[in-house]
Amino acid sequence: MIKTAANKSRASGRITLAMVAERAGVATMTASRAITQPDMVSQALRDRVEQAVTELGYVPNRAARALASSQSKVIAVLVPSLSNAVFTEVLAGVQDALDADDYQILIGNTRYSDKEEEKLIGTYLQSNPDGMLLSGLSHSPRVQQILTNSRVPVVSMMDMSTDPAQLTVGFSQFQAGHAMTRYLIEKGHKRIGFIGAQLDERTLRRAEGYRRAMLDAGLADIKLEVMVGEPSTIALGAELVGRMLAQAPDCDAIFCCNDDLAHGAIYQCQRRGIAVPSQLAICGFNDLPASAWMNPSLTTIGTPRYRIGFEAARLLRAVIKGEQPANRQIDLGFTLMARESA
Amino acid sequence: MIKTAANKSRASGRITLAMVAERAGVATMTASRAITQPDMVSQALRDRVEQAVTELGYVPNRAARALASSQSKVIAVLVPSLSNAVFTEVLAGVQDALDADDYQILIGNTRYSDKEEEKLIGTYLQSNPDGMLLSGLSHSPRVQQILTNSRVPVVSMMDMSTDPAQLTVGFSQFQAGHAMTRYLIEKGHKRIGFIGAQLDERTLRRAEGYRRAMLDAGLADIKLEVMVGEPSTIALGAELVGRMLAQAPDCDAIFCCNDDLAHGAIYQCQRRGIAVPSQLAICGFNDLPASAWMNPSLTTIGTPRYRIGFEAARLLRAVIKGEQPANRQIDLGFTLMARESA
DNA sequence: CTGAAAGCGCTTACAG
DNA sequence: CTGAAAGCGCTTACAG
Structure with a gap:
C-alpha cells in the first residue's frame, strides 16, 4: 500500500x-x-x-501536522521597521523567549503602514497562527475586526493601553516624553523645541508628553515644534535642527523624538560651530549604542525593548497555553540617561 | 454532509x-x-x-493548500544577525523583490552560529520551502548534506564563490579588503593595522585581502593585527584601538573590519586626544548612515547589501520557476568612500 | 502500549 | 466551463 x-x-x-x-x-x-x-x-x-x-x-511535514492537529505552532510578530534597531531588539527578545518551544516565528515588517499591516495580518491568518505579537495599540478598524473574528490571542507591544482587557507589554510613551521635557525645564531651559519625524503613534505620544509639560510650565509655543512625516534618519535630524533654528532662533534646547534624529542634530551643530550643550542642548530617545560613545555623549531615554519582546512573548505563550495571566498589562518603565549633550 | x-x-x-x-x-x-x-x-x-x-x-488554510499542492509558497532567508544593519537591508531587498508574489518569507537569525544555522534549516525544511536564501558560502558539512538531500534551490548571498555551479549574489570581500588596504598604502601609510571582530567568513576574507596587500608591499607584520571573536560593537572598537596602540605604538592607520568598530575607534581617539586622521587614520567597512555624518566623516567601503538581497531573491524566484539563469554568479561590486578619517 | 479508521481542508487528475 | 472522487501526510478519537 x-x-x-x-x-x-x-x-x-x-x-x-x-x-x-x-x-x-x-x-x-x-x-x-x-x-x-x-x-x-x-x-x-x-x-x-x-x-x-x-x-x-x-x-x-509541518503542513500535514498543522492540518491534522489544527495547531500551527506559528506565532506571527509584526513590527513597523527592521532598519530601526529598537525593533530588531524587540525581535531578539521574542526569539529568545520562544527559542525552546518549537514555535515558528513569522516576522512581518509593516513599514509603518496600516495597509501593509492589514495585508500581513491577512496573509498570516492563512497560517492559522497560535498567537500574534503586534507593535502599538492603534490599528485600523478593519484590522481590529479581522483580529476579533479570528479569535487569535494578541499581545500588543511598546506602549501602555488604557483598555484593561488588552494584553500589553511596554512602557508609557507619554510619561517618557513628559519626563524628558521636565528634565530640560528643570535644567533651566525656557525655549525647548521638539523635533518629531515619522509621526507614528509612539512619536505622537511622546509629543503629547512634551506638550503637557510645556503647557504646565507656561512655556508652550507652537513655533517650538517641528513635525514631519518622513522616516527618521541622521540626515533628517541634521536638516531639521536647521529648520528649528530658522523657525525659533532663540531655541536653547531640542528634544528629538529619537536618537537617530538627535545624532544628526549633534553632527550638524558640530559642523555649524554650535556648541552642544552650552549654546544648544540636545537630547534623544531610545539610547542606541552610539549615544553613550559619541562626543558629546547623548542625553536620552533608555527603553527596555529587548525585555518588551521577551515578556510579550512569554505572556502570549502563557495565554496560548490557556493560563490566566495575573497581569494583563506589563509596564517595564524607562530610564532617563543624563549625559553631556543636555 | x-x-x-x-x-x-x-x-x-x-x-x-x-x-x-x-x-x-x-x-x-x-x-x-x-x-x-x-x-x-x-x-x-x-x-x-x-x-x-x-x-x-x-x-x-495555507497548510491544507500546501499539503494538497505540495507547493508551500515559502522562501526561507537566513542571516547571521538582525542587529547588524547590513543584514536588515539585505532583508529589505529580499522583501521588496518578492512582495507581489504571495511568498511567505521565513526570516531566520543564525546568530553567527553553525549550530543555529543547522537547527533553523532543519526546522524550515519541515515547511517544505520552495527555495532558500543563505548568507555566506561556508556551511557545516551536515548543512551541505541536508541541503543537497532536500533538493531545495539555494542562493548564497554576500560573497563571490569559486564554485561556478553555486548560485551566488554579492561582491568579493577579499578584493574589497585588498582595495582599502591599497588605498591606505598609497596614502603613504607604512604601519597599517587591521582590527577584526566576530571573525565570521566575511571578516576573514577581508583580512586576507589586507594581508595580501601588506605582503605585496613588504609591510606585513603580525603585530599589526588585532583579531577577536566577540561581536562587533562600538564599545569593542573603542577597546580594540587601545589594544592596537599598545601592541604597535607606531601604528599610523587602522583598517577596521566594519563601521561599528571604526566608529568606536574614532570616538575613543577623540577622548584620548588622538587626532584623526593626522595622527592616526581610521577606516571602516560597509558605509553605515552615521559614517558620512560623524566628525570626522569615515572613510569606508560602500556595499550594495539592499541590492544583494533584491537580486538574490530575483535569482531564486527565477530558478524556482524553472528558468535557466544566464548568470549564476552576480557580482554587485563595492565602492571605496574616501572621506575625512583616512 | 499498539493500531485500523477517519478526518483535517485543500488541490490534482480525470471526466463530462 | 463544471464536478465527483481520491489523495496530500499527518493526528485525533476509539478500540483493544
Missing part, C-alpha cells in the same frame, strides 16, 4: 511517516507517537522508529 | 472552502478555482463564490 502510494502521481517524493513506519515494522500511528510523544511508546519500538528516521532522513 | 462535518469533533471551527461552495451553490472544486484561477470559471459563478467568501469571511 505504501508502495502504491509512492507510485501515484501526486506523491511529493519526500520521505513520509508511513515509510518510516513500514521500515520500522510498526503502524503509522506508533511512528507518529514515537516522534511526538516518545513516553507513550515502548523502548523497543521507539528505538526502531528512531533508527528508521535516521536511515531514511525523515523530515516531518 | 457539510453540516455533519462541522459537527464532528475534529473540525477546527473555521470557515472552509466547502462552506463557501455550499453557500454559492457550486462544487468545492469550482469554489477553489474561482479563488485561485478565476479565469477558468464563468463570470456568474465567480461572482457568487466571491460573494460567499465575503459574507462568510473565508480565509484560505
Whole structure:
C-alpha cells in the first residue's frame, strides 16, 4: 500500500511517516507517537522508529501536522521597521523567549503602514497562527475586526493601553516624553523645541508628553515644534535642527523624538560651530549604542525593548497555553540617561 | 454532509472552502478555482463564490493548500544577525523583490552560529520551502548534506564563490579588503593595522585581502593585527584601538573590519586626544548612515547589501520557476568612500 | 502500549 | 466551463 502510494502521481517524493513506519515494522500511528510523544511508546519500538528516521532522513511535514492537529505552532510578530534597531531588539527578545518551544516565528515588517499591516495580518491568518505579537495599540478598524473574528490571542507591544482587557507589554510613551521635557525645564531651559519625524503613534505620544509639560510650565509655543512625516534618519535630524533654528532662533534646547534624529542634530551643530550643550542642548530617545560613545555623549531615554519582546512573548505563550495571566498589562518603565549633550 | 462535518469533533471551527461552495451553490472544486484561477470559471459563478467568501469571511488554510499542492509558497532567508544593519537591508531587498508574489518569507537569525544555522534549516525544511536564501558560502558539512538531500534551490548571498555551479549574489570581500588596504598604502601609510571582530567568513576574507596587500608591499607584520571573536560593537572598537596602540605604538592607520568598530575607534581617539586622521587614520567597512555624518566623516567601503538581497531573491524566484539563469554568479561590486578619517 | 479508521481542508487528475 | 472522487501526510478519537 505504501508502495502504491509512492507510485501515484501526486506523491511529493519526500520521505513520509508511513515509510518510516513500514521500515520500522510498526503502524503509522506508533511512528507518529514515537516522534511526538516518545513516553507513550515502548523502548523497543521507539528505538526502531528512531533508527528508521535516521536511515531514511525523515523530515516531518509541518503542513500535514498543522492540518491534522489544527495547531500551527506559528506565532506571527509584526513590527513597523527592521532598519530601526529598537525593533530588531524587540525581535531578539521574542526569539529568545520562544527559542525552546518549537514555535515558528513569522516576522512581518509593516513599514509603518496600516495597509501593509492589514495585508500581513491577512496573509498570516492563512497560517492559522497560535498567537500574534503586534507593535502599538492603534490599528485600523478593519484590522481590529479581522483580529476579533479570528479569535487569535494578541499581545500588543511598546506602549501602555488604557483598555484593561488588552494584553500589553511596554512602557508609557507619554510619561517618557513628559519626563524628558521636565528634565530640560528643570535644567533651566525656557525655549525647548521638539523635533518629531515619522509621526507614528509612539512619536505622537511622546509629543503629547512634551506638550503637557510645556503647557504646565507656561512655556508652550507652537513655533517650538517641528513635525514631519518622513522616516527618521541622521540626515533628517541634521536638516531639521536647521529648520528649528530658522523657525525659533532663540531655541536653547531640542528634544528629538529619537536618537537617530538627535545624532544628526549633534553632527550638524558640530559642523555649524554650535556648541552642544552650552549654546544648544540636545537630547534623544531610545539610547542606541552610539549615544553613550559619541562626543558629546547623548542625553536620552533608555527603553527596555529587548525585555518588551521577551515578556510579550512569554505572556502570549502563557495565554496560548490557556493560563490566566495575573497581569494583563506589563509596564517595564524607562530610564532617563543624563549625559553631556543636555 | 457539510453540516455533519462541522459537527464532528475534529473540525477546527473555521470557515472552509466547502462552506463557501455550499453557500454559492457550486462544487468545492469550482469554489477553489474561482479563488485561485478565476479565469477558468464563468463570470456568474465567480461572482457568487466571491460573494460567499465575503459574507462568510473565508480565509484560505495555507497548510491544507500546501499539503494538497505540495507547493508551500515559502522562501526561507537566513542571516547571521538582525542587529547588524547590513543584514536588515539585505532583508529589505529580499522583501521588496518578492512582495507581489504571495511568498511567505521565513526570516531566520543564525546568530553567527553553525549550530543555529543547522537547527533553523532543519526546522524550515519541515515547511517544505520552495527555495532558500543563505548568507555566506561556508556551511557545516551536515548543512551541505541536508541541503543537497532536500533538493531545495539555494542562493548564497554576500560573497563571490569559486564554485561556478553555486548560485551566488554579492561582491568579493577579499578584493574589497585588498582595495582599502591599497588605498591606505598609497596614502603613504607604512604601519597599517587591521582590527577584526566576530571573525565570521566575511571578516576573514577581508583580512586576507589586507594581508595580501601588506605582503605585496613588504609591510606585513603580525603585530599589526588585532583579531577577536566577540561581536562587533562600538564599545569593542573603542577597546580594540587601545589594544592596537599598545601592541604597535607606531601604528599610523587602522583598517577596521566594519563601521561599528571604526566608529568606536574614532570616538575613543577623540577622548584620548588622538587626532584623526593626522595622527592616526581610521577606516571602516560597509558605509553605515552615521559614517558620512560623524566628525570626522569615515572613510569606508560602500556595499550594495539592499541590492544583494533584491537580486538574490530575483535569482531564486527565477530558478524556482524553472528558468535557466544566464548568470549564476552576480557580482554587485563595492565602492571605496574616501572621506575625512583616512 | 499498539493500531485500523477517519478526518483535517485543500488541490490534482480525470471526466463530462 | 463544471464536478465527483481520491489523495496530500499527518493526528485525533476509539478500540483493544
